[in-house]
Amino acid sequence: MSYGIQVKNSSGFTQIDGLDRNLQIIATGTTANFPQAPQFSTALPPGVDNSVVVFIAPNSTSGVGQSNTIPIWGYVDLAANEFIIGRTLGFSFYQGSFNYVVCVANQSEPTSGYGFNTYTDNGDLAFSSAYKQMKGIAHATYNVGTVNSPGQYIVFDENNPAWAYDTSPQDYYVMLNALGRTGVLNTGSTMYYRCSFATWGWSGTQSWHYGSYDNRLVVGGSSLASGTPPTGPSTISNDTRTQIIARNI
């Protein structure tokens, strides 16, 4: 950077710089309970633009089923001004709600008259102490995979130094924007979504899926979702996605 301010945290990651706009929280809430359906929607605040990012985490202290997990997929439907959370095929019986955090870049300038603001070189508000920040924990960039090529996945669990003491899986949010659909898989009798997924897992019971008994969060590609998809591409997109695991504290 050649102007402005740059702040780095104790691990050397940039918190604020003179170039980029920070994600700033504009809304938090809790969704309705997951119905007995493949997916359900939750309204976004009115007027959000294409910078909108949604973080979600289950509002639960345990998983569901034999694997004690909550596996989901989802996406942001900007045209309908809502976001979708769907079930994957992996023992996804959760019927509770989710906590969510909505962030945008284009937050208006606060009117409190005090605090600390920074701006980009073209005058956009980049950071304001008036607006809360998500605490980024882990970052994973992966390919979703194809039918014949399994997607990559990343396990973030209690063995990771970034997993804070005395926290549980539900304390960690995932970026819903990374969980989109990447194609339709037609088995001949049933059609599925191919999608990027997130799975929260709790320790203490058998975990058949990933071979880990720790509290954990698994994100990546190559999961399947049920439902009745609209006509979609039969060629699976081996898309690149980036998942940010974060906390709202």
Add this chain to the structure above:
Amino acid sequence: MTVHVVSVTFPYSIFGVSAYNNTIIDLLYGDTVSATLDQDGFNLATQEAWLAANPFVFELINCTVSPLPRYNGETFVVTPTTYGIPYSCRAVLTHQTNSGGTTQTKTLTVRGDSVAQFPTSNGLKTFDAAGSITLDTDYRCVRFAGFLSGNVTYGTPVTLNVTGLVNDGTWGYNNNSQESWSVQTTLNSGSITVEAVATGTHSYNIQLFRD
């Protein structure tokens, strides 16, 4: 981290009276003091026996002394317990005169200020109007580096150049378009390749961010 040396020797000429030395040493973080107090002139077996049975008595404020016990002429190390506030170490040696008469004391006091450790944590902490933390020093923050929108036609990939883009764990992106499943993106060094995987023309809306 400096070891400051204080060495005080009281001559035989003042053997029969009490005496003291007061030394002021200000310490930076990690500094210590190596101190020695020696009363010359012990020349009777009875005095040697006395000294062997009577180590220094320490009066310590915000510091520790090691090793212990310490006797006349032996060196001890003074270490502040908490840097950033004053410390004081007073070592008192009590002895009899060579004639076995009234006891005397020899005192060495080392004291001074100390400087706290320079913060090794960086970062910024901010609060909103309600006093709630909106950013803390250990937060890793997601920042938008750009928005890349457009259309891509099947069979004609698009290359989006992004200065500085590398797959180093701090750059990331997602295609936030409703047609994302018709589009495949690939992260390259310095660019993103966008190609359609279904016939027709499809939109893309890439949120590019750093964290």
